[in-house]
Amino acid sequence: MADFNWTDQVLPKLPGLLGSAGALLWIQGTWPRKVAMLVLGVAASAYGTADFAKMAGVSEGLAGFVVGLFSMTAADWCFRAWDQFALGPLLNEWVRKKLGLAPKGDA
Numbered sequence: 001m002a003d004f005n006w007t008d009q010v011l012p013k014l015p016g017l018l019g020s021a022g023a024l025l026w027i028q029g030t031w032p033r034k035v036a037m038l039v040l041g042v043a044a045s046a047y048g049t050a051d052f053a054k055m056a057g058v059s060e061g062l063a064g065f066v067v068g069l070f071s072m073t074a075a076d077w078c079f080r081a082w083d084q085f086a087l088g089p090l091l092n093e094w095v096r097k098k099l100g101l102a103p104k105g106d107a
Contacts, residue, residue, distance in 0.1 A: 015061045016045020019068025027076045037075040044071035 020041030024034055045068035053063035082088065096103065 012060065013042070013046055013064070015064035016049060016068035017042050019065035019070075020045065020072050021068075023069050023072035023076075027072060029076070029079065033079060037072050037079070040075045041068045041072040044068070044074075 020038050023041065024038060027034060027037065029037075045064050048067045048071070049060055049064040052058075052067050053060045056063060058066075093103065
């Protein structure tokens with residue numbers, strides 16, 4: 001079993017984590033929602049940093065921070081749109097229709 005190398009495994013992800021955590025200062029909502037957005041921000045940073053760094057021509061540290069920070073804004077926007085437009089019930093009815101189920105309430 002290989003030894004866990006802190007420097008190689010965790011430190012490159014730290015800028016994305018800091019960017020995502022920093023975005024929590026401006027994002028409103030419940031703590032479960034904030035934790036979910038933090039996880040999404042860190043995941044976006046983990047998967048998108050290299051591509052963003054290459055595209056923007058910046059260091060991977062800065063790219064990780066920026067991706068973590070702004071992916072939190074995008075996640076917050078998605079959560080707000082979901083709430084504002086009541087997309088949950090619309091999605092439920094669409095799935096019921098696609099599955100050929102009776103509309104809710106006609107059961």
